Amino acid sequence: MNDEGHAVRDVVIVGHGPAGHRLVEALRERDPDRVLRVTVVGEETRPAYDRVALTSYLTEDADLACAPHDADVTLVTGDPVVALDRAARTVRTAAGRAIGYDALVLATGSAPFVPPVAGHDLPGVFAYRTLDDLDALRAHCTNLTMSRPGANGVVIGGGLLGLEAARALQGLGVRTHVVEIAPWLMPRQLDEGGGAMLRRHIEALGMTVHAGTPMAGLEAGEDGAVARVALADGGAVEAGVVVFSAGIRPRDELARAAGLPVGERGGVAVDAGCRTADPDVYAVGECACVDGQVHGLVAPCFSMAEVVADALLARAAGRASGARFEGADASTKLKLMGVDVASFGDPFAGARDGHLDVTYTDPVAGVYKRLVVSDDARTLVGGVLVGDAAAYPTLRALLGAELPGSPEQTLFGGTEAASGGDLPDATVICSCNNVCAGTIRTAVRDEGLTDLAAVKNCTRAGSTCGSCVPLVKNLLDAELTAAGVQVSRALCEHFEHSRAELFDIVRVRGITTFTRLIEEHGRGRGCDICKPVVASILASLGNGHILAGEQAALQDTNDHFLANIQKNGTYSVVPRIPGGEITPERLIVIGEVARDFGLYTKITGGQRIDLFGARVEQLPDIWRRLVEAGFESGHAYGKSLRTVKSCVGSTWCRYGVQDSVAMAIRLELRYRGLRAPHKLKSAVSGCARECAEAQGKDFGIIATEQGWNLYLAGNGGMRPRHADLFATDLTDEDLVRYIDRFLMFYIRTADRLQRTASWLENLDGGLDYLREVIVEDRLGLCAELDAAMARHVAAYSDEWRDTLDDPEKLGRFVSFVNAPGTPDPSIVFEPERDQIKPVLVAGTRLEVAAR
Amino acid sequence: MTPTPAPTLAREAPPGGPRWTDVCAYADLLPERGACAIVGGVQVAVFRTHDGALYALSNLDPFSGAQVISRGLLGTRGDAATVASPMYKQVFALETGVCLDDPAVSLRVFPVRRTAAGDRVEVGTSDEHRE
Numbered sequence: 001m002n003d004e005g006h007a008v009r010d011v012v013i014v015g016h017g018p019a020g021h022r023l024v025e026a027l028r029e030r031d032p033d034r035v036l037r038v039t040v041v042g043e044e045t046r047p048a049y050d051r052v053a054l055t056s057y058l059t060e061d062a063d064l065a066c067a068p069h070d071a072d073v074t075l076v077t078g079d080p081v082v083a084l085d086r087a088a089r090t091v092r093t094a095a096g097r098a099i100g101y102d103a104l105v106l107a108t109g110s111a112p113f114v115p116p117v118a119g120h121d122l123p124g125v126f127a128y129r130t131l132d133d134l135d136a137l138r139a140h141c142t143n144l145t146m147s148r149p150g151a152n153g154v155v156i157g158g159g160l161l162g163l164e165a166a167r168a169l170q171g172l173g174v175r176t177h178v179v180e181i182a183p184w185l186m187p188r189q190l191d192e193g194g195g196a197m198l199r200r201h202i203e204a205l206g207m208t209v210h211a212g213t214p215m216a217g218l219e220a221g222e223d224g225a226v227a228r229v230a231l232a233d234g235g236a237v238e239a240g241v242v243v244f245s246a247g248i249r250p251r252d253e254l255a256r257a258a259g260l261p262v263g264e265r266g267g268v269a270v271d272a273g274c275r276t277a278d279p280d281v282y283a284v285g286e287c288a289c290v291d292g293q294v295h296g297l298v299a300p301c302f303s304m305a306e307v308v309a310d311a312l313l314a315r316a317a318g319r320a321s322g323a324r325f326e327g328a329d330a331s332t333k334l335k336l337m338g339v340d341v342a343s344f345g346d347p348f349a350g351a352r353d354g355h356l357d358v359t360y361t362d363p364v365a366g367v368y369k370r371l372v373v374s375d376d377a378r379t380l381v382g383g384v385l386v387g388d389a390a391a392y393p394t395l396r397a398l399l400g401a402e403l404p405g406s407p408e409q410t411l412f413g414g415t416e417a418a419s420g421g422d423l424p425d426a427t428v429i430c431s432c433n434n435v436c437a438g439t440i441r442t443a444v445r446d447e448g449l450t451d452l453a454a455v456k457n458c459t460r461a462g463s464t465c466g467s468c469v470p471l472v473k474n475l476l477d478a479e480l481t482a483a484g485v486q487v488s489r490a491l492c493e494h495f496e497h498s499r500a501e502l503f504d505i506v507r508v509r510g511i512t513t514f515t516r517l518i519e520e521h522g523r524g525r526g527c528d529i530c531k532p533v534v535a536s537i538l539a540s541l542g543n544g545h546i547l548a549g550e551q552a553a554l555q556d557t558n559d560h561f562l563a564n565i566q567k568n569g570t571y572s573v574v575p576r577i578p579g580g581e582i583t584p585e586r587l588i589v590i591g592e593v594a595r596d597f598g599l600y601t602k603i604t605g606g607q608r609i610d611l612f613g614a615r616v617e618q619l620p621d622i623w624r625r626l627v628e629a630g631f632e633s634g635h636a637y638g639k640s641l642r643t644v645k646s647c648v649g650s651t652w653c654r655y656g657v658q659d660s661v662a663m664a665i666r667l668e669l670r671y672r673g674l675r676a677p678h679k680l681k682s683a684v685s686g687c688a689r690e691c692a693e694a695q696g697k698d699f700g701i702i703a704t705e706q707g708w709n710l711y712l713a714g715n716g717g718m719r720p721r722h723a724d725l726f727a728t729d730l731t732d733e734d735l736v737r738y739i740d741r742f743l744m745f746y747i748r749t750a751d752r753l754q755r756t757a758s759w760l761e762n763l764d765g766g767l768d769y770l771r772e773v774i775v776e777d778r779l780g781l782c783a784e785l786d787a788a789m790a791r792h793v794a795a796y797s798d799e800w801r802d803t804l805d806d807p808e809k810l811g812r813f814v815s816f817v818n819a820p821g822t823p824d825p826s827i828v829f830e831p832e833r834d835q836i837k838p839v840l841v842a843g844t845r846l847e848v849a850a851r
Numbered sequence: 852m853t854p855t856p857a858p859t860l861a862r863e864a865p866p867g868g869p870r871w872t873d874v875c876a877y878a879d880l881l882p883e884r885g886a887c888a889i890v891g892g893v894q895v896a897v898f899r900t901h902d903g904a905l906y907a908l909s910n911l912d913p914f915s916g917a918q919v920i921s922r923g924l925l926g927t928r929g930d931a932a933t934v935a936s937p938m939y940k941q942v943f944a945l946e947t948g949v950c951l952d953d954p955a956v957s958l959r960v961f962p963v964r965r966t967a968a969g970d971r972v973e974v975g976t977s978d979e980h981r982e
Contacts, residue, residue: 817886
């Protein structure tokens with residue numbers, strides 16, 4: 001027998017989990033002549049399924065089955081291999097099958113670790129690993145919640161899988177506690193700050209976290225089933241169900257019994273080619289121990305499967321394989337009910353390794369970000385993101401590479417730029433499937449790919465967890481642009497046009513309905529992208545009430561109910577308070593309405609008051625009271641003017657030089673109700689101290705001794721931008737005229753959801769060109785823009801008052817069409833700080849993108 | 852008002868036949884919009900598309916956990932009639948309930964029909980739909 005082993009024909013794979021499944025698929029893909037005969041023997045009664053998405057089986061009845069193998073693959077399920085005879089090159093199963101092999105691959109996975117505490121085997125105690133575990137857990141919880149509504153459950157282990165189990169348990173109607181021995185959640189991925197922020201999010205979801213608290217044992221109740229979890233600190237939690245998720249142990253018992261070496265903490269010891277001490281036996285996935293390390297995430301398990309597939313095919317062909325498993329990127333991103341959590345590179349590297357930390361915490365938004373960089377602050381080593389992981393794909397791609405800017409710029413949006421084009425070919429873009437930038441570029445060029453779906457199919461990039469999809473899209477666009485292929489500006493599959501083109505079509509042809517527009521200029525019946533765009537265009541051009549006739553069917557839910565949808569399906573109400581000026585009487589009315597309808601009340605950043613928690617059928621009653629008191633819609637729900645904020649100005653302030661409040665009110669009343677490609681915000685400051693923060697607005701005004709300075713195209717939000725100084729010392733009339741034209745020009749020419757900041761950045765000629773258009777009338781457009789604004793001002797009418805006057809529109813404000821007076825029973829609140837907060841009672845989804 | 856086709860029969864009646872519940876007048880449903888009905892404690896989103904066809908799906912959005920599917924925007928993707936969740940915008944096929952953005956997820960589909968006179972809408976449930 002030479003070093004490469006004897007010829008291989010019969011391959012036997014022990015274990016049919018994700019790693020075993022991937023190995024078979026890789027072998028079949030690369031062996032079209034079927035040189036290898038493949039037999040897979042699995043212990044579970046089902047063929048392989050997607051364990052990463054396990055929870056969705058409980059929360060949404062998802063079908064997790066992996067794609068079936070072709071008919072030539074022999075698949076044995078429900079019959080574990082119990083013995084391995086290396087001398088005879090044969091395995092034997094529990095049912096007595098004897099199967100001979102030329103090469104054997106162990107893909108036996110791992111088993112949940114259940115600590116040997118008292119009561120660990122009581123009825124009502126479960127593991128969280130297989131579909132059978134989940135079926136048993138569901139059956140138990142159904143009985144539990146029927147006999148004892150409001151029963152508690154405990155998940156032992158606050159790691160990635162434990163939190164997933166916790167969410168599933170909550171979805172089964174159990175009040176969920178999480179017990180974690182480490183001082184914070186997800187200790188393997190997160191640092192202390194990230195763990196603390198995650199805990200706030202988890203607790204906000206209604207779970208109780210016990211961190212830094214080992215469990216002492218489980219105690220049975222009168223019925224013999226588990227009833228309490230005793231904690232080492234002397235406390236205890238009542239529990240009708242307990243789920244263990246305290247880590248996993250590799251299933252290496254077959255290898256041990258056959259005399260193969262195992263790792264110090266378990267796992268079948270293999271070399272970088274995933275080969276054990278026996279050259280005919282390989283191991284892949286969670287049961288393998290490469291260089292003393294066992295891997296539990298799906299990406300390295302897939303890589304190992306690919307390595308072994310290559311080795312086996314090489315042996316069958318009588319050549320040497322160069323494939324090596326080169327360690328794993330342990331980067332992880334998961335989403336837990338809207339909470340993004342990501343960890344990449346080495347998040348624990350610190351000062352001891354000569355590294356620097358850049359940390360940002362925003363307890364209000366629930367965001368924690370930490371970057372670990374090299375001591376010269378130029379190379380990214382690792383990091384943690386909680387609450388906002390938008391930057392994850394870019395940051396992961398930058399690991400080990402030089403940062404494009406300072407660490408702060410990297411943390412705050414500087415990374416949002418379409419960076420795909422600049423990344424080196426060797427940068428791994430999709431770590432689940434180990435696809436690098438160069439592979440994607442080559443595929444786009446050589447295969448002539450033009451859309452994202454084709455790139456995903458061809459390269460597998462973005463096909464597992466999806467977190468790298470934005471980067472893959474950037475790479476595709478950059479490659480297409482370089483090849484001279486026009487990158488489509490089509491709004492969606494129904495229109496070839498951009499928003500600006502559609503605006504002109506509607507305006508020039510006098511189109512007033514979506515049906516006519518799509519019949520003459522589009523195809524299909526529209527979607528949630530083009531319908532609101534067309535609704536906004538029709539509204540900008542003045543086509544009456546946004547809920548009149550066919551327009552009603554185009555509005556997204558916020559515009560449809562003239563209120564803002566919140567996470568539990570209730571709505572919030574924002575009455576207009578122009579300039580932030582309000583009389584005591586009106587303040588009292590808002591207070592009374594909030595009190596009478598039991599609404600949560602919060603002051604907004606735009607100097608108004610937001611009332612949360614209204615059910616749809618309450619909205620007309622709430623607004624009847626508000627309209628009677630003289631309030632109007634604040635359009636917080638629309639892509640339209642929100643507020644014109646102001647400081648108190650020269651009337652009261654000893655430094656003020658102009659009456660900023662009066663100007664803010666004048667502007668807010670002029671532009672109220674104006675529909676635009678995105679929301680519009682404004683502010684007026686009464687002196688250069690700029691207390692109204694006007695330079696962070698779409699149009700901001702700062703008083704001078706001589707008049708007003710106008711700043712354009714600023715915004716806060718995800719990518720803050722200071723507004724540019726457009727004109728100085730303007731009279732009231734010139735100020736209003738320039739703003740009129742700026743807004744109308746923006747509304748005509750911007751893309752869908754493009755704010756003024758990015759619109760100006762993309763405008764050829766930039767601010768100078770804008771001055772030529774607005775001030776010098778270079779396009780001869782000013783008269784038309786002025787007339788359009790005059791029409792808007794003349795046609796304004798309060799949307800809520802009009803709705804209350806129209807019984808047909810009011811009829812839509814019901815939770816149930818067959819029970820108009822019935823409130824939605826799924827809407828539940830609980831108290832917090834003397835107000836309400838929403839509680840989601842329905843099953844919820846947990847996405848685990850990679851692990 | 853757009854002319855509507857003759858009353859449609861139930862699609863895919865479960866074995867044993869569904870129990871039909873009157874939920875609203877056909878005219879209560881706006882073309883290209885949905886409404887929610889509560890049937891035996893279960894929230895059912897009922898949709899009327901531009902061609903007059905009716906669809907009924909579970910109102911529970913599996914991605915947000917909120918009962919909001921009936922408030923989504925209708926449309927098409929390819930040839931499939933769709934609804935987009937108003938919460939996080941995932942798109943579901945009206946005919947099958949399958950999420951086109953994540954085919955592992957789907958909404959339960961309910962039989963729905965117009966009465967013989969054409970003026971009322973009924974939703975079918977079987978016992979498994981009841982809470």
